[in-house]
Amino acid sequence: MKNIYLLGAAGSIGTQTLDLVTRYPKQFKIIGMSLGSNHQINDDILKHHPAKIVCLRTSDKLKEYQELYQDTLFVVGDDGLMQIAAYPIEGVLINALSGSAGLRPTIKAIESKKDILLANKETLVMAGEIVKKKIEEHHVSLYPIDSEHNALWQLIRDENKDDIDQLIITASGGALRHLHRDQLQTIKKEDALKHPNWSMGAKITIDSATMMNKGLEVIEAHYLFDLPYEKIKTILHDESLVHGMIQFKDGSLKALLGNADMRMPILYALSYPNRAKQSLTPFELSDLHFKKMDFDRYPLLKLAYEVGIKKGLLPTVMNAANEAAVKLFLNDQISFLEIESIVAEEVNTFQNISNPTLDDIIQCDEMIQKKVFDRVKKG
């Protein structure tokens, strides 16, 4: 029986994790979790997954829940996330929080000797070097549950790193892949949210359409697999059935395929080093199509490589500008292409520093997000 702390239980990854816990009741158990702002979803989760500690986003229903679930400790907000991360019962922590809010709880959980199953991209994008040092210091493991990095992990696990010539991350091209750049001017939110293969949260679906998502993944892969950026490639792949590939120096290539179902990588990470018996839709191999990545079509991906190589605070600046810009786009306050121009401008005008501290990173994130929001308010 594996004990699980689940941050972001009410989100897309969170609910899919809970589905697995329901399917494999003898293998997995929720010990702690953080909920979201939808009361109905929260009610439902609490009914089916009693936990020892639960973090609420706000204190609105704290009293009500505490009375209903007397064996559960309810905590609130960012401090509550830290209390879950530090909770003394042994278990793995799944960080499925969205955005930069995921960073501090990851670090707290590492300091509390919990292995991390990471879906929160920002943790490594913003603080890859700090997180890696912490992991080493506290002798814990960090496993990716992003489908792409999970696939690469499955492939790379038993290989000699010197044999690896390239990591290849696949990209569907996102909701707007059928459009040229000059057709993106008038894109509506509804169109950008129609991902061709994956059902995911709104933020990551927009990031797929701008290819910022793949940019964040490239930076993540750099830290996860300790490989230089010139060995990390991306490729367009229509069907989202091949999730990752490794090309070896002798010319062979290994690929990891599976349904576009996030429960697959989550289940793998939870079951590792074993594999669970399939209880989901069986995989059917079909024709697979690939195309060279188009950096002109997706300039944010190109920017992410540059930012990744320059390090320091730039990945945080890029991520924060994007996080704010996507919120503004989802709020109908800016156009689709303004996401790109805002991110590029923040990155290009920023005075970078080397070796930032965790506080530097978190302040920078807040500052850039505020700057982007303010700019739009001012019009």
Add this chain to the structure above:
Amino acid sequence: MKNIYLLGAAGSIGTQTLDLVTRYPKQFKIIGMSLGSNHQINDDILKHHPAKIVCLRTSDKLKEYQELYQDTLFVVGDDGLMQIAAYPIEGVLINALSGSAGLRPTIKAIESKKDILLANKETLVMAGEIVKKKIEEHHVSLYPIDSEHNALWQLIRDENKDDIDQLIITASGGALRHLHRDQLQTIKKEDALKHPNWSMGAKITIDSATMMNKGLEVIEAHYLFDLPYEKIKTILHDESLVHGMIQFKDGSLKALLGNADMRMPILYALSYPNRAKQSLTPFELSDLHFKKMDFDRYPLLKLAYEVGIKKGLLPTVMNAANEAAVKLFLNDQISFLEIESIVAEEVNTFQNISNPTLDDIIQCDEMIQKKVFDRVKKG
């Protein structure tokens, strides 16, 4: 520096192995080899690859060669193959002989404590159980250099066998894949020899067109990877870029891709557990097409599964009937579809026995081949 004994040096696998030895002079060295019946090829090989022991097919040029290459011991025929297999210098033996002649030298080499790199399918098809026992007894390793099995080996190497749901062997469909069965009546040798993707010897190219080749590979895979036949599947794949796949019980699938170039698997097996630096054509990923295997179109594949499951002498009968029938077809003595009917008839009329000895197997092979040749002679 790895010492190599190369049986079948003048054949397709043999010359490709010699090309690798030339490309990697610091890694590989030919110690012994067997040549073929083409004097020009033999002359050329001897000039570029001096060896300690060389087996000639006949004694025609024995004296001439012995005078020219005084540091080399020349031996002749089947006995000569056994002398190479038993030669006392340490080294791996690559068995790239075509047909049932490959069986005895494999066993002799195992008894002489040589690791085997196996391209000769008949070794495991005819005597899988005996060969496996010998390998255990003498603590040697046997590695496949068939592209499909080599791919499966690369994939399966570090996996837990209990996690494997299916081995999947890809098949191009061979030279006649664009034709329906009713178009096969009047097929000419030249058409059956035009493999769409691979440049290989005549026997295996015909075996690809009848899908007998995939049948032999299924039986080989059963012995190589110690998995029951129901876990060994085949799939039609146009491009011959995916060579093998493993489907895990959790629904994930790993695939091994590479150019359709036999030097890739040979190089992998020779370099194992390391990988050599690429010196061949770089791999370019392209679109990949798959289709369900069609057992009605390729009845010999269906037969091979049945024969494999029944074991005993039946795999030998099937292989011997096929070997003789393909020779007759290549000699323009029977039609393409008669290959199938001859193999099916020999298998269906044979009184099988359990646990045959090596002598049983070799006698059975000779008997069936003679029977097929005689039948055609009698008309």
